[in-house]
Amino acid sequence: MDNEANAAEWVRRDEAVIWHGFTQMSTFGTNAPIIVERAEGRELIDVDGRRYLDAVSSIWMMTLGHRVPELDDAVRDQLDRIAHSTMLGHGNVATIEFAEALAPRLPVDDAHLLFASDGAAAVEQALKIAFQFWVNQGVTDRTTFLAFGGAYHGDTVGSISLGAGGFGTDLFDPLRFEVLRAPGFDDPACVEVACKLIAAHHERLAAVIVEPLVQGAAGIHVRPAHEFAALEAACRAHDVLLICDEVAVGFGRTGTLFASDRCGIRPDLMTVGKGITGGYLPMSATAASRRVFDAFLGADLGPATLYHGHSYAGNALAAAVARRHLQLLDEWNVLANVEARAAELDRALGDAVAPLPQVREVRQQGLMVGVELDPPREGMRWGRKVSAACVEQGVLIRPLGDVVVAVPMLTTTPDDVERIVGTIAGAITLAAR
Ligand SMILES: *Cc1c(COP(=O)(O)O)cnc(C)c1O
Numbered sequence: 233m234d235n236e237a238n239a240a241e242w243v244r245r246d247e248a249v250i251w252h253g254f255t256q257m258s259t260f261g262t263n264a265p266i267i268v269e270r271a272e273g274r275e276l277i278d279v280d281g282r283r284y285l286d287a288v289s290s291i292w293m294m295t296l297g298h299r300v301p302e303l304d305d306a307v308r309d310q311l312d313r314i315a316h317s318t319m320l321g322h323g324n325v326a327t328i329e330f331a332e333a334l335a336p337r338l339p340v341d342d343a344h345l346l347f348a349s350d351g352a353a354a355v356e357q358a359l360k361i362a363f364q365f366w367v368n369q370g371v372t373d374r375t376t377f378l379a380f381g382g383a384y385h386g387d388t389v390g391s392i393s394l395g396a397g398g399f400g401t402d403l404f405d406p407l408r409f410e411v412l413r414a415p416g417f418d419d420p421a422c423v424e425v426a427c428k429l430i431a432a433h434h435e436r437l438a439a440v441i442v443e444p445l446v447q448g449a450a451g452i453h454v455r456p457a458h459e460f461a462a463l464e465a466a467c468r469a470h471d472v473l474l475i476c477d478e479v480a481v482g483f484g485r486t487g488t489l490f491a492s493d494r495c496g497i498r499p500d501l502m503t504v505g506k507g508i509t510g511g512y513l514p515m516s517a518t519a520a521s522r523r524v525f526d527a528f529l530g531a532d533l534g535p536a537t538l539y540h541g542h543s544y545a546g547n548a549l550a551a552a553v554a555r556r557h558l559q560l561l562d563e564w565n566v567l568a569n570v571e572a573r574a575a576e577l578d579r580a581l582g583d584a585v586a587p588l589p590q591v592r593e594v595r596q597q598g599l600m601v602g603v604e605l606d607p608p609r610e611g612m613r614w615g616r617k618v619s620a621a622c623v624e625q626g627v628l629i630r631p632l633g634d635v636v637v638a639v640p641m642l643t644t645t646p647d648d649v650e651r652i653v654g655t656i657a658g659a660i661t662l663a664a665r
Contacts, residue, residue, distance in 0.1 A: 271298030285628065285651060288638065290511055296564070303560070313548070314326075327547075331551075334517075344520050352388045355477060368528060393410075426463055427466040441476075446491065474497070485600055504519070513547065581596065585660070638652055
């Protein structure tokens with residue numbers, strides 16, 4: 233009884249001062265929000281001591297777990313040196329050391345890294361760089377981008393322009409700039425159509441932007457890795473820049489360090505975020521190839537300069553934890569665990585979830601899973617109900633419409649896999665009653 237009062241009191245305090253993203257605040261309090269106090273490993277612990285297996289990795293951010301001693305130590309060690317200093321015209325040891333460790337691992341030629349704090353900002357940087365890349369070379373008519381249907385690249389005005397409609401973005405149509413739109417990953421011909429569009433419109437295209445392998449926010453839609461080589465080839469043939477947005481798929485989520493690695497492609501620009509610090513601190517980056525970087529070299533304070541930079545970019549605490557995180561991915565052989573658990577997930581979902589009559593399709597790549605439900609009519613909010621039933625059972629799941637999404641951490645165990653799949657299967661049966 234006391235406990236219930238405790239949770240309710242925290243929700244009341246929350247509502248009084250906080251505006252939650254992607255959340256209708258009039259119903260926030262009645263949708264049983266979890267108020268987290270602390271965490272252990274892959275579990276969140278709320279203000280009443282209840283535990284939840286974090287099966288969405290705090291929306292695709294956490295990789296190794298919460299409170300990893302090695303990562304905690306990396307932050308503490310860096311605190312004894314410095315937390316932050318500006319990257320505008322000056323440098324920082326922690327940021328240099330991280331960039332030196334990351335650059336050779338990126339599938340980008342001789343990568344230079346422009347840091348920011350959020351994925352959307354990394355995308356915004358990539359699109360400005362791609363645009364200015366051409367202007368710096370005297371080409372002024374390459375002002376258009378090609379993006380895919382279903383794409384999600386973040387919530388700033390530039391990134392919602394590149395993204396497809398939905399998620400309430402249509403409202404901002406008067407502010408969104410026009411892009412050339414290929415079909416979404418749910419259309420098997422999408423890459424082929426994109427290649428034709430590139431051939432037809434290359435003279436006005438600055439760049440193509442794609443989420444390689446998996447469109448996450450679209451509801452976990454997957455294309456086979458080999459298809460992306462054709463996209464890269466079309467970009468090369470017509471001299472259009474290729475931007476790979478790996479904010480969701482980067483840092484091991486799909487089983488390779490980067491999805492572009494599995495696809496065998498080397499983009500001109502790549503955006504990373506989410507898992508970059510293991511989910512510890514806000515950091516994102518735009519990686520540019522040598523060719524792109526060189527197009528911005530010129531006179532001091534001259535017009536070739538990229539006039540863009542965020543206040544917290546290259547934060548030293550974030551860089552220190554990101555560097556240790558990259559080491560741990562190797563030291564713990566984390567990618568092998570991702571592949572093994574992904575295979576188990578695939579089998580378990582095939583056995584327990586895919587055959588359910590309420591399920592239209594199960595989609596998966598690595599540790600990204602989308603279970604598309606098949607409600608008999610619109611407006612039944614099955615996605616939300618199934619997710620709420622999972623949370624009741626202590627497994628934190630969040631839907632995208634009627635797609636139940638699970639994105640477990642990279643250190644997930646066989647027991648976790650069984651629990652996540654069993655809970656989802658039980659919740660689907662329950663919610664459909
Ligand atoms: C989450 C996401 C973003 C935006 O990242 P934020 O850190 O939320 O701004 C961009 N692109 C993709 C593919 C994402 O999944």
